Amino acid sequence: MAKFKKKTKTSENIPTSALPDIIFMLLFFFMVTTVLREQDILVEQKLPQATQLQKLEKKTLISYLFVGKPKNANLYGTEPRVQANDVLINTKDIILWVNQEKDKLSEAERDQITISMKADRDVKMGPISDIQFELREADARKLLYASTGKVQN
Amino acid sequence: MAKGKSRTSQEVNAGSMADIAFLLLIFFLVTTTIASDKGIQNLLPPKQDPNVPPPDIKLNERNIFNILVNANDQLLVEGEYIENTELLSEDIKDFLLNFGAPDEDAVALFNGLPQSLKARANRDPKSSDHPMSGGAVVSIKTNRGTSYEKYLEVLDQVKRAYFEIYAERVGLTSDQYRALTGKNPAEKALIDKGKEGIPLAISIAEPDKIGGN
Numbered sequence: 327m328a329k330f331k332k333k334t335k336t337s338e339n340i341p342t343s344a345l346p347d348i349i350f351m352l353l354f355f356f357m358v359t360t361v362l363r364e365q366d367i368l369v370e371q372k373l374p375q376a377t378q379l380q381k382l383e384k385k386t387l388i389s390y391l392f393v394g395k396p397k398n399a400n401l402y403g404t405e406p407r408v409q410a411n412d413v414l415i416n417t418k419d420i421i422l423w424v425n426q427e428k429d430k431l432s433e434a435e436r437d438q439i440t441i442s443m444k445a446d447r448d449v450k451m452g453p454i455s456d457i458q459f460e461l462r463e464a465d466a467r468k469l470l471y472a473s474t475g476k477v478q479n
Numbered sequence: 480m481a482k483g484k485s486r487t488s489q490e491v492n493a494g495s496m497a498d499i500a501f502l503l504l505i506f507f508l509v510t511t512t513i514a515s516d517k518g519i520q521n522l523l524p525p526k527q528d529p530n531v532p533p534p535d536i537k538l539n540e541r542n543i544f545n546i547l548v549n550a551n552d553q554l555l556v557e558g559e560y561i562e563n564t565e566l567l568s569e570d571i572k573d574f575l576l577n578f579g580a581p582d583e584d585a586v587a588l589f590n591g592l593p594q595s596l597k598a599r600a601n602r603d604p605k606s607s608d609h610p611m612s613g614g615a616v617v618s619i620k621t622n623r624g625t626s627y628e629k630y631l632e633v634l635d636q637v638k639r640a641y642f643e644i645y646a647e648r649v650g651l652t653s654d655q656y657r658a659l660t661g662k663n664p665a666e667k668a669l670i671d672k673g674k675e676g677i678p679l680a681i682s683i684a685e686p687d688k689i690g691g692n
Contacts, residue, residue, distance in 0.1 A: 342497065349501055352504055374627065376632070378642055380519070385516065445627050447627060447628040450624050450627065455623065472516070473517070473518045475517065
């Protein structure tokens with residue numbers, strides 16, 4: 327017992343004054359990298375995996391389309407649907423939506439609009455090709471199949 | 480006065496600062512979605528004018544690399560059933576760099592290629608003439624019932640074949656080549672040098688109506 331007592335005498339408290347600084351550094355990192363989610367996603371989103379990913383540079387030119395099974399099946403059914411902004415839209419309304427998105431951009435950048443299609447991996451090609459057809463009609467030809475990375479074999 | 484005050488406590492108790500910072504940290508951790516604008520880029524063909532019939536492009540069968548994916552996600556590549564897509568990108572590279580019947584421009588292109596790519600030229604008369612425009616095309620055809628995941632997997636492999644060729648030409652790895660942004664002239668020159676003469680010719684056919692809705 328005496329031995330233990332001797333040890334405890336040396337230094338009892340750890341200096342914690344630098345701890346807040348470390349935490350603050352972490353905090354700032356997350357504050358900077360955070361993009362607060364602006365919209366609720368109403369469809370299921372399990373992005374497919376791919377290896378040949380490319381990053382898009384100009385974030386302002388990107389508009390997002392979400393495709394997948396509705397989360398709320400009682401309300402919207404089980405067939406894959408398209409979500410633009412906050413609402414589920416029909417495939418034929420995509421042209422209208424693209425034109426609205428184009429109006430938000432400046433005149434010079436309008437033809438550079440890029441659609442990032444975040445489609446669930448369980449969606450079939452039928453709906454996807456319908457969307458692509460509408461995008462062609464709307465003259466928004468730059469398309470990005472959003473996907474997550476996979477280790478290359 | 481001053482002395483009396485300074486004696487009582489000189490240090491501010493900073494221990495609870497950490498707790499406050501932790502609370503904020505946890506809040507941001509939970510709300511964070513690290514933006515990921517990554518994916519596979521694709522350029523859709525321009526829309527068809529209903530008054531103008533689609534242009535009748537004559538392509539020899541040997542210049543088309545056919546990939547069919549059916550509604551059960553099974554692959555038929557150049558008429559042969561294959562199990563998985565692992566070797567697909569190698570096959571496509573061999574097809575693109577076949578140089579079966581090159582014209583003058585294609586010969587010049589061939590002479591400019593690095594040795595490792597030249598070695599792929601089998602000069603098979605049954606495979607593609609040359610990879611320049613008007614030459615080799617990779618065609619992907621799906622059914623409406625094909626899963627999006629499989630389609631993307633195939634497209635991924637086709638892209639991989641092209642990017643590996645491009646990267647090889649400029650002496651980079653495929654990852655480095657894809658990370659080029661083209662923001663500064665040096666990067667743009669590299670991108671253009673990789674692509675020069677070998678356009679990304681991927682044809683994505685309209686899916687037919689089997690197995691879908």
